[in-house]
Amino acid sequence: MINNATLATIPSPCFVLDEARLERNLQVFERVQRSAPVKVLLALKGYALFHSFPMIRKSLAGASASSLWEARLAAEEFGGALHVYSPAYRDQDLPELFDRASHLTFNSLSQWERSRSLAESTSIGLRINPLYSPVKTALYNPCQPGSRLGVLPEQLGDRLPNGISGFLSHNLCESDSFALEKTLLQIEQHYGHLLPQIQWLNLGGGHLMTHETYDVDHAIAVLSAFHDRYPHLQLYLEPGSAIVWQTGFLLSTVLDLIPVQDLTHVMLDVSFSAHMPDCLEMPYQPAIVGASVLEAGKVGYRLGGSSCLAGDFLGDYQFDQPLSINDRIVFEDMMHYTMVKTTMFNGVAHPAIGCLKRDGSFELWRQFGYEDYRSRVG
Numbered sequence: 001m002i003n004n005a006t007l008a009t010i011p012s013p014c015f016v017l018d019e020a021r022l023e024r025n026l027q028v029f030e031r032v033q034r035s036a037p038v039k040v041l042l043a044l045k046g047y048a049l050f051h052s053f054p055m056i057r058k059s060l061a062g063a064s065a066s067s068l069w070e071a072r073l074a075a076e077e078f079g080g081a082l083h084v085y086s087p088a089y090r091d092q093d094l095p096e097l098f099d100r101a102s103h104l105t106f107n108s109l110s111q112w113e114r115s116r117s118l119a120e121s122t123s124i125g126l127r128i129n130p131l132y133s134p135v136k137t138a139l140y141n142p143c144q145p146g147s148r149l150g151v152l153p154e155q156l157g158d159r160l161p162n163g164i165s166g167f168l169s170h171n172l173c174e175s176d177s178f179a180l181e182k183t184l185l186q187i188e189q190h191y192g193h194l195l196p197q198i199q200w201l202n203l204g205g206g207h208l209m210t211h212e213t214y215d216v217d218h219a220i221a222v223l224s225a226f227h228d229r230y231p232h233l234q235l236y237l238e239p240g241s242a243i244v245w246q247t248g249f250l251l252s253t254v255l256d257l258i259p260v261q262d263l264t265h266v267m268l269d270v271s272f273s274a275h276m277p278d279c280l281e282m283p284y285q286p287a288i289v290g291a292s293v294l295e296a297g298k299v300g301y302r303l304g305g306s307s308c309l310a311g312d313f314l315g316d317y318q319f320d321q322p323l324s325i326n327d328r329i330v331f332e333d334m335m336h337y338t339m340v341k342t343t344m345f346n347g348v349a350h351p352a353i354g355c356l357k358r359d360g361s362f363e364l365w366r367q368f369g370y371e372d373y374r375s376r377v378g
Contacts, residue, residue, distance in 0.1 A: 002016075006360060007251070010251055010362055011354075012252060015248065015352070016249055016251060016356055018247050021247040022055060023358075026059040029239075029243070030059050035224075036219070036227075036235075037223065039237075040236075040237050041080075041238040042062075042063045045070065046244075047340065050078075051355070062074075062081030068097055072096075075100045082100060082102050083102065083104075084097055084101040085170075088107060089106075089111065101122050102122065103122070104125070112126070123166060125164065125166035127167075128190075130190065131153075131190060132186040135173045139281060140173045165199045166202065167191065167194075167200075167202070168202040173205075174211075177215045180219055184203075200234040200236065203237050205240050207242055208242050209239065210243075210246070240336055241337065244336050246332070250270065254329065255325070263300035264323075268303060269306055270348075271305035272313065274307055274348055276334065277341050278337050278338070278341070287331075287332040288331055291317045294315075300317070301317050306348050307345055307346040344373045352368065
């Protein structure tokens with residue numbers, strides 16, 4: 001973990017990427033691509049910190065985007081293959097997307113039919129619904145009943161429309177290799193008769209290969225066995241979270257302490273609503289350096305964000321040492337689905353962005369000011 005002397009040089013609040021930890025994660029995906037017939041893409045919807053792209057693109061085959069702006073960023077800053085998928089495309093965006101994308105996937109047959117005259121050299125795919133997801137939280141489950149995401153088996157019949165050369169299946173979220181195995185079985189069961197008609201299969205994101213409990217060997221075996229059954233298919237994965245899992249933190253500062261009955265409210269210079277929305281959406285309590293979830297009988301601290309939203313707070317923690325004004329709080333694992341989902345709600349000071357280098361020094365990449373806020377609201 002970062003030492004206190006370096007921590008003191010970092011502005012608060014600040015998202016901090018740990019370069020050494022990112023390199024460690026990338027080694028996992030290098031191994032997967034060496035050992036299994038699969039290419040790995042960086043999903044910008046989960047992580048788009050382009051200052052770090054020079055390091056990441058050495059290890060991955062390209063990137064995936066969910067909009068024109070993400071596609072532009074991927075093309076300008078990352079390179080390699082560019083897979084694009086959106087639940088629905090704006091007509092004015094499609095010409096540029098066709099120009100930039102190596103692979104472009106449609107969510108419906110109808111929008112593909114309306115757009116096919118624009119397709120020239122781009123490889124076209126359809127998103128399919130494998131009718132299975134291990135995700136329990138409805139907000140993150142793309143295969144829940146009545147989902148708007150993906151074409152169902154009965155909508156395709158026995159023959160794909162002319163021009164379709166691939167499938168995208170995205171149904172996982174921070175899932176293990178056994179969920180990957182079941183996904184492939186579901187695809188074979190419901191779409192197997194169509195697999196000989198396509199050239200590639202993108203298995204989307206949610207493959208948490210860098211988690212300490214993930215069975216990478218099993219995933220390699222599953223992917224290899226599937227490819228043995230369909231050797232003509234190029235397989236892709238596009239993890240977001242797994243690339244930067246446990247590779248950085250969000251630094252904040254205690255602005256005020258408000259004791260009430262049974263606990264103390266800790267008022268911070270960050271907002272959970274604006275800067276860590278997944279904590280409220282999932283919801284979950286992130287790990288904090290020097291703290292743990294409150295046990296019965298312990299002194300409790302309730303961490304509150306600095307926006308005026310009443311629910312801008314987390315569940316209760318206990319700290320190794322009593323907190324004081326100006327203490328620094330380090331929220332761990334804050335690289336994925338954080339910066340890409342932040343807002344400037346309430347005009348709360350937006351976290352800076354920086355990098356903890358391999359030599360232990362800190363490099364500031366970006367700070368935000370009033371003009372950034374002003375440009376967002378008018």
